[in-house]
Amino acid sequence: MALAATDRWTATEPAAPLDPRAMTVEYVYDGDTVRVRDGDGALTVRVLGIDTPETVKTGYTVGCWGPESSAYARATLDGAAVQVSIDPRADAVDDYGRTLAHLTLPDGSDYGTAAVRAGMAKAYAYGRSTGRPTEDIARAESEARAAGAGLWGPPCEGRTDSVQLEGN
Template identity: 40%
Template sequence: MSAPRARHRTPARSRLPRPAVAALVTAVALVVPVVAGCSPPSGPHAVPSEVREPTVVEVVDGDTVVVRVGRVDEHVRLIGVDTPETKHPSKPVECFGREASAFTRAVLPPGTVVRLERDVEERDPYGRLLAYVWRQPDGVFVNRELAEQGYAAPLTIPPNVAHADELVAAATRARERSAGLWGACGGPGVPAR
């Protein structure tokens, strides 16, 4: 009769192989910002679509939308553009503001899946998430479309300047064509009649 074989027991604290550790660290780096309601930066600052699908809940005005990010509804301020005011607490409704809001509602109706891209700063002084917004799956760059069609003037606030040249060029083309607020109002900042 042979002696019973000793059972090999794995120590309670075993080490994970290095590739497994790297994969775990990457997963945590992607999930933690999602739970916190912001996007993890990656090439350049884009949110991988496989992590989540941010979805439009409502349009507040021309340059602010509510997006469901994970389980959180985030007010998202579109970076680099400024549409005429419609809901500012201390400013009157501005010329072409209602049209800009209607355009954004048409481009981003509730349920639209979007891709959000951050720049340097995560939030504005009002707590809104700052982002460049692409409509999915067709990839329309909403910030640029607002400027190109004359619904927004460029608004460059450093350090958030990743797409500043592109947005200024789009607004310049709209102004040269007298599109939108440039033709109807003569430019931004004009009170509605």
Template identity: 40%
Template sequence: MTTHRSHRRPLGMLATVTAAAMLLMGCNPYSTGPMTVKDPAAFLEAAPCESTGTAAVPSALASNVGGPYLVESVVDGDTIRISCNGTSTRVRLVGVNTPETVKEDSPVECGGPEASDYLHFRLDGGQVFLSTDPARGERDQYDRLLAYVWNADGALVNQSIVELGHGDAPGYGKDYAYKDTFDVAADNAEAEGLGMWACP
């Protein structure tokens, strides 16, 4: 993974003015809570897995969120495992790319262990809620379920990873529901030198 983001527009006057306007209207553009003007969750679909957990659905979550699901394990900073219809399934967090720690024939990248530790801290032994994004498809080329992941408190974990600088939001040339939100969060984290953005 590269930490050069020349492909991303710089955090300029328009983004700053937009963020300020959202704050004045009572919307936090960096919040992991629900958006009040345009809700990206409206474009999502519930994960195609039977529930395996018992946690109550947080009131802030939309009806198109599936779960709860018991977290079997954290693989790295942007991948977890859950049981999906009786099969142990890798879930790749949509819109997030963290530095590598377990990729075969690849070195551990700067910021990778911290990203992995963060996801362990947030999700180990916990329960999650998942939605897929029709704009990205249900599975990737490695047969991983592509999903947005909310923890039992209703926080969108994908977004918090980007906000704290533990991962980028590259998009890989594809649109997705939270793209604008994640782009702003990534630009802000890079500007502040958070997480992996402090790497040389």
């Protein structure tokens, strides 16, 4: 099966949930974006339901807790065999051509929920509102906030926005 963004597997049309696809993470860009590969090719995946502080956005400062979030993603995902799940209620791809999907870790847990629970990411609605964070992600964020975990504690206190550099 080809992996083009217009492929049926990427859920460009509303449909019944599609079976997860077994893929291997071959590169971690940052805490919420990875490149995955299987025998049919590679996809760049933007993880649905979460947002992590910026570390690689050209013309912007690094967001508070960005390096820690990226390190967490590398430690958790780099080289991992994951299940990539498209949510047919959400947009298939974003404005940058990345496939929007959930990642299930080898132990069966959801990467987005785990990252939010650890304070490495915030719950985030990406694209269509039906692709909003799951209840598990929202609950994990409440727990992380209450515990002051990761980006919810010092020095960030939940403020992780990048600032555009002058001249950009």
